[in-house]
Amino acid sequence: MGAGPDGLASVLMEKGALTNVWLPAYRAVPRHIFVPDVIWPGRAGMNRQSDRMIRADEPEAWWEAVYRDAPITTQWDDGAYTGPGRGRIPSSSNSMPTMVFSMLDALSVEPGHRVLEIGTGTGWNAALLSHRVGAENVFTVEVDASTAEAARKCLCAVGFHPVTVIGDGTEGYAKGAPYDRVIATASIGRVPRQWLAQTTPGGIIVAPWGPVYGGEAVVRLTIAGDGSASGPFLGSSAFMRLRAQRMDRRHVREYLGGRKWPAYGHRSMTSLSPEAVGDWPVMFAIGVQVPDAFPWAEMYDDGSYTLWLRDTTVTSWATADYLPDGEEFEVYQSGPRRLWDEVETAHRWWDEQGRPGFDRFGLTVAGDGERVWLDEPGNVVRVG
Numbered sequence: 001m002g003a004g005p006d007g008l009a010s011v012l013m014e015k016g017a018l019t020n021v022w023l024p025a026y027r028a029v030p031r032h033i034f035v036p037d038v039i040w041p042g043r044a045g046m047n048r049q050s051d052r053m054i055r056a057d058e059p060e061a062w063w064e065a066v067y068r069d070a071p072i073t074t075q076w077d078d079g080a081y082t083g084p085g086r087g088r089i090p091s092s093s094n095s096m097p098t099m100v101f102s103m104l105d106a107l108s109v110e111p112g113h114r115v116l117e118i119g120t121g122t123g124w125n126a127a128l129l130s131h132r133v134g135a136e137n138v139f140t141v142e143v144d145a146s147t148a149e150a151a152r153k154c155l156c157a158v159g160f161h162p163v164t165v166i167g168d169g170t171e172g173y174a175k176g177a178p179y180d181r182v183i184a185t186a187s188i189g190r191v192p193r194q195w196l197a198q199t200t201p202g203g204i205i206v207a208p209w210g211p212v213y214g215g216e217a218v219v220r221l222t223i224a225g226d227g228s229a230s231g232p233f234l235g236s237s238a239f240m241r242l243r244a245q246r247m248d249r250r251h252v253r254e255y256l257g258g259r260k261w262p263a264y265g266h267r268s269m270t271s272l273s274p275e276a277v278g279d280w281p282v283m284f285a286i287g288v289q290v291p292d293a294f295p296w297a298e299m300y301d302d303g304s305y306t307l308w309l310r311d312t313t314v315t316s317w318a319t320a321d322y323l324p325d326g327e328e329f330e331v332y333q334s335g336p337r338r339l340w341d342e343v344e345t346a347h348r349w350w351d352e353q354g355r356p357g358f359d360r361f362g363l364t365v366a367g368d369g370e371r372v373w374l375d376e377p378g379n380v381v382r383v384g
């Protein structure tokens with residue numbers, strides 16, 4: 001079957017992402033209406049983009065990109081980069097269809113529900129929701145004015161007029177509250193309390209959640225009568241961060257304080273390969289236990305690399321040197337935190353628990369903070 005709405009529908013149904021509940025919405029609001037003429041197509045299963053594609057220059061390739069199960073980047077660097085290659089950070093997109101429909105399915109939306117969406121992007125998700133619950137029940141917030149304006153036009157083109165708000169979705173949208181459902185299509189590391197306050201008891205919040213370190217998954221929270229929320233992680237995701245929660249990553253130079261690596265770093269050896277801590281689920285498990293730190297790999301031509309760990313307060317760093325045939329790896333650590341030791345301890349815990357994937361973790365958000373748990377809410381994962 002050639003690329004087109006029917007072909008993509010079959011792919012999504014085969015994967016179990018698109019069900020009969022959402023098929024009418026899928027058919028009523030075709031993806032191509034919401035994809036702009038200038039795009040950077042993504043590659044399925046990967047967070048990588050191709051170079052810029054202009055519809056008028058490559059109409060067939062554009063169409064094929066629209067009806068592939070892959071995300072499509074529509075903006076870089078908050079609009080600052082528009083060139084032919086790729087910018088620094090993708091800042092808006094039309095999400096991967098599998099992800100769109102899995103999240104809508106997780107939201108358990110019924111006709112007539114009032115729904116708040118954070119991250120209007122191209123407007124496709126808001127259109128799908130409008131078809132299902134009625135546009136008068138959909139409120140969607142987008143931080144980027146030009147993105148919001150373009151989405152509004154596309155929504156009008158399919159005859160829907162949900163409330164489209166330009167603003168910081170961290171605040172939710174109090175004027176439309178209370179909501180039965182809240183869905184975020186930008187990722188978070190802390191659940192904004194406004195979302196909880198604006199959701200009715202028994203209501204559901206679906207959002208991609210991930211620690212600073214990396215690793216991210218969609219969480220499905222149910223609001224309790226006391227205003228707290230709790231629920232399981234459902235599966236891996238890789239969304240762009242909510243603008244307000246983006247992290248400023250400082251250059252390695254700033255950590256070394258003008259000295260040459262390894263400066264005053266303390267040397268040791270480890271048998272834990274840097275390769276063992278680089279997959280998305282283990283990164284998540286580490287990130288939950290090792291707060292405010294993040295990895296970065298400095299790659300070399302021979303297949304070796306240096307795994308850097310840095311904290312967000314620019315006080316501590318660590319390096320672990322990976323060699324393809326190595327059995328022991330050289331480590332340097334500096335600063336008040338021993339970041340490699342923290343990672344190693346977190347990895348050991350994850351290993352002892354049977355190397356859990358996302359589906360064994362859950363999140364509780366209550367007045368006093370957020371806690372990630374394993375298997376059941378009482379079994380809180382220790383931080384630090």
Ligand SMILES: C[S@@+](CC[C@H](N)C(=O)[O-])C[C@H]1O[C@@H](n2cnc3c(N)ncnc32)[C@H](O)[C@@H]1O
Binds near residue numbers: 095
């Ligand atoms: C992955 S895209 C959303 C995809 C969209 N739902 C669709 O159907 O095309 C994420 C969007 O979140 C927006 N965003 C980022 N931070 C935000 C914030 N603080 N409040 C509202 N929107 C935000 C970005 O500008 C971007 O357009």
